[in-house]
Amino acid sequence: MSVFMKGNEAIAEAAVRAGCRFFAGYPITPQNEIPEYLSWRLPEAGGTFIQGESEVASINMVYGAAAMGVRAMTSSSGPGISLKSEGISYMSSTKLPALIVNISRGGPGLGSIQPAQSDYLQATKALGHGGFRMMAFAPASVQEAADLAYISFDYAERDRNPVLLIADGCLGAIMEKIELPPMKETDEEATKKWSLSRQPGEKRAARALTPIYPELLLENENKMRGVLTKQWEANDVMVEEFLLEDAEYVAVAYGIAARVVKEAVLALRAEGHKIGAIRPITLFPFPKNSLRNLDYGRVKGIIDIEMALPAQMRDDIELEVRGRAPVHEYGRSGGILLDDEGVYTAVRKIIENSQLSTLN
Amino acid sequence: MKNTVLISGSGGQGVVSAGIILAESVAESASGTCLPEYGPEQRGGAAKCSVVISDGEIISPLPGKYMNFIAMNEQSHKKYIKQIKDGGLRVFNSNRITGIPADDKTILVPADDIAAEAGNPKTANIAMLGAFIKATGIVSEDNFVKTLKKKFAGKSAEILDMNIFAFKKGLNL
Numbered sequence: 396m397s398v399f400m401k402g403n404e405a406i407a408e409a410a411v412r413a414g415c416r417f418f419a420g421y422p423i424t425p426q427n428e429i430p431e432y433l434s435w436r437l438p439e440a441g442g443t444f445i446q447g448e449s450e451v452a453s454i455n456m457v458y459g460a461a462a463m464g465v466r467a468m469t470s471s472s473g474p475g476i477s478l479k480s481e482g483i484s485y486m487s488s489t490k491l492p493a494l495i496v497n498i499s500r501g502g503p504g505l506g507s508i509q510p511a512q513s514d515y516l517q518a519t520k521a522l523g524h525g526g527f528r529m530m531a532f533a534p535a536s537v538q539e540a541a542d543l544a545y546i547s548f549d550y551a552e553r554d555r556n557p558v559l560l561i562a563d564g565c566l567g568a569i570m571e572k573i574e575l576p577p578m579k580e581t582d583e584e585a586t587k588k589w590s591l592s593r594q595p596g597e598k599r600a601a602r603a604l605t606p607i608y609p610e611l612l613l614e615n616e617n618k619m620r621g622v623l624t625k626q627w628e629a630n631d632v633m634v635e636e637f638l639l640e641d642a643e644y645v646a647v648a649y650g651i652a653a654r655v656v657k658e659a660v661l662a663l664r665a666e667g668h669k670i671g672a673i674r675p676i677t678l679f680p681f682p683k684n685s686l687r688n689l690d691y692g693r694v695k696g697i698i699d700i701e702m703a704l705p706a707q708m709r710d711d712i713e714l715e716v717r718g719r720a721p722v723h724e725y726g727r728s729g730g731i732l733l734d735d736e737g738v739y740t741a742v743r744k745i746i747e748n749s750q751l752s753t754l755n
Numbered sequence: 756m757k758n759t760v761l762i763s764g765s766g767g768q769g770v771v772s773a774g775i776i777l778a779e780s781v782a783e784s785a786s787g788t789c790l791p792e793y794g795p796e797q798r799g800g801a802a803k804c805s806v807v808i809s810d811g812e813i814i815s816p817l818p819g820k821y822m823n824f825i826a827m828n829e830q831s832h833k834k835y836i837k838q839i840k841d842g843g844l845r846v847f848n849s850n851r852i853t854g855i856p857a858d859d860k861t862i863l864v865p866a867d868d869i870a871a872e873a874g875n876p877k878t879a880n881i882a883m884l885g886a887f888i889k890a891t892g893i894v895s896e897d898n899f900v901k902t903l904k905k906k907f908a909g910k911s912a913e914i915l916d917m918n919i920f921a922f923k924k925g926l927n928l
Contacts, residue, residue, distance in 0.1 A: 399779040424793075569816055570775060570789040572782040651817070658815035734819025 396575050402537045403428035403567040405575075406496060406560065407436065409541035410468055413548045414581040415494065416442030417467040419456035421449055421475060424508040425564030426498035429470040450475045454482030461491040462604055464590025466548050466581045470496035472564070473514045474505055476522070483557055484523030489604050491589060492551030494544065495522070495529075496560045498567040501730035509730025510564030512650060515707035518561045519679040526617070528624050530631065531559040531678040533649045537571040539676075545576045550631070552585060554623055561678065563702060565651045565732060627680040634682035635674040638664065642671030643693055644746055647686070647712055648700040649675045652733050656700050659739040668746055675708075686715035696749045697722045698742055704728035721749070758893060759818045760806040762883075763835045764827030764848075766799055769880035772906075773825070774804030777884055780894045780902035781808045788816040801831040808893060823891070825883050826852060827866065846887045848879065862886050862928070869924045875914070878921035885925020896926065 400408070407429045410418075418433045430446060437444040443460075447453030453469055460467035471479060476497045486493060499514045501507035518531045530550055534540035544560055551558040591602055608616065637657055639645065648656040653674040663670050673685045686697070697720050699706045706724040713722050725741040727733050760777065764770040771791040781787035786809045793802075807816045822843040826832035828851040839845070844860055850867035857863045864886045866879035873882075881903070888894055900919060907915040 399775075399782055565790065565817070568791055568793075570778060571813075571816075572779075572787070655815045655817050661814070732817055734817045735815050736819040 397572060398575060399570055399572050400537060401428055401568060401570045402540050402562060403498060404432045405537045405541040405573055406544045407432040409544040409576060410494060411436055411440050411442070412576050412578045413466065413545045414579050415466045415468050415548065416440065416581060417457065417460035417465045418469065419445040419447045419453040420469045420471060421447050421453050423472045423475045425500055425510060425567050426470050426472050426496065428567065429496060450478035451482065454479035457493050458482055458486050458491065461486060461493045463592045464583070464586035468494035468496065470498065472498050472500045473502045476514065476517065480523035484525050484527060485606050486557050487527035487529065488525065488606055490555035492548065492555055493557045494547045494551060494560060495557050499561060499563050501728065507730035510702065510732060511728060511730055512563050512652060512702040513728070514561065515678060515701070515703060518559055519681065522559060527620060528679060529557055529559050530627060530680070531561055533561050533676060533678050534566065535650050535653050535674065537566070537569060538573040540566060541573055541575060555589060556623070563650055628683070631677060632680050632682050633676035634685050635676060636685055637674065638671035641669050643695045644668065644670040644698060645689060645694055646670065646672040646698045646700055646742060647708065648672065649678060652700055652702055655733045655735060655738050658735050659742050662739050663743060670746070681711045683715050686712060691719035694720050695753070696720055696745065698745055699724040700733070700738060701726045702728065702733055756810055758808040758823065759821040760823040760825060761821040761835055761838055762804045762806065762825040763831035764802055765830060766802045768827045769877055770802040770827065771804045773880040773884055774806050776902055776906055778806045780899045783898040783901065785810045786813045788813050790816060801834050803831070803835060825887055827879065827883060828852065844890055846883055848883060862890055864925060864928065869921050872924070873917045873921040875917040878918050881918045882921040882925035885922040886928055889926045
């Protein structure tokens with residue numbers, strides 16, 4: 396079914412179609428269309444929508460719903476995700492699946508209500524205390540936002556770990572024509588593996604859920620977290636590589652920023668510059684190989700472009716480039732959007748300066 | 756071919772609705788994106804909505820500067836004119852933006868007068884789109900009316916008729 400939809404609404408509808416039947420959240424711009432949409436759509440689909448009294452209450456309701464074997468989600472923006480981080484850590488600790496959506500805005504602090512990519516570090520390094528990791532999906536279009544929201548529950552349940560979908564406020568607000576995925580139900584046989592909800596007559600053992608562990612057991616659980624991370628890196632990386640074959644300059648950008656970057660790449664290609672782009676779709680696991688395996692005999696520079704200042708993805712990029720090419724950065728911040736003219740001009744200048752310094 | 760349009764006006768003039776209807780009607784046969792931009796303003800503040808149109812895939816929806824400009828009041832005209840490229844089409848609501856002469860690139864639409872004639876002040880935005888579509892041919896009359904019907908499906912037939920009236924008035928200035 397083809398519809399013209401806003402990013403936020405597409406994420407909400409795709410989640411319902413994926414079998415999500417519980418949402419709890421607290422209002423914050425620029426993600427409000429998600430709870431607004433689900434407030435009528437979930438009851439229509441036989442699910443439950445709750446506007447919690449706070450972010451902390453909301454994430455703990457999601458924790459409870461997931462513990463009962465229900466496909467559950469919450470959404471917020473940076474400041475609200477910070478408040479939810481305790482509950483997210485508890486969910487990872489108790490191995491409960493859920494979808495967490497961050498439609499991000501300018502930060503730090505309350506920041507601004509306008510779009511930004513200011514939560515990369517929070518999304519990829521520590522969505523809460525205790526050293527757990529989560530897969531983080533970063534769509535670049537409304538279609539991709541719907542598609543990733545749809546499959547994210549499968550990853551969350553496969554790994555028994557929450558999954559993050561992160562998009563900036565621009566992708567939340569923009570409207571595009573998309574194809575919606577088909578409706579499916581929660582796989583109740585699968586959710587019984589962790590559900591505490593034992594129905595009368597069911598034989599399976601009761602399961603206790605504890606947020607506190609004996610030391611050795613906890614160490615063992617954490618070793619398994621390391622194994623999980625390695626599995627993600629081996630099997631689950633998603634990346635788009637754009638015109639890299641002969642590229643001497645490689646721009647790296649994710650989300651809406653990557654679309655602006657691709658437009659600039661095409662304009663610079665038309666002028667004869669050999670430039671390509673890498674777009675991480677999973678921010679975690681980060682597409683290390685795309686950067687690690689570039690031909691550094693040819694590549695003269697890497698350009699990190701984000702709606703964040705200072706750039707936050709830079710550390711991950713530098714770890715793979717390993718000093719084999721200079722890493723430059725360009726970005727806007729505070730809620731100011733990147734745009735075609737700005738990115739084109741900035742990247743062109745970086746290339747020209749780089750060529751000048753090579754001549755000298 | 757890629758085309759970009761910035762629609763502006765005061766909150767409540769239907770700027771965002773105009774952007775959605777324009778982009779959605781284009782998306783019937785090509786690609787269209789619509790990005791409403793809200794500030795902390797309430798009714799009466801400057802509102803902006805950008806539409807990107809292409810017969811191919813829309814790679815970037817954030818051009819920075821726009822080819823075409825539809826402005827519905829003086830305040831937003833002043834605020835956003837610097838984001839418009841030279842040489843593009845400008846469609847102004849002549850009931851609220853005065854002192855600018857019409858030329859081959861500037862179309863003056865008495866949108867509030869047309870809306871009053873249509874019987875609903877909220878149809879001024881659709882009158883503006885009528886004039887814009889006439890000048891650019893960016894979307895067919897049929898696809899636009901089809902989208903109007905979809906958008907006003909939940910409203911009375913009278914509301915739809917008022918909007919179609921305003922659209923045709925703008926189209927046949």
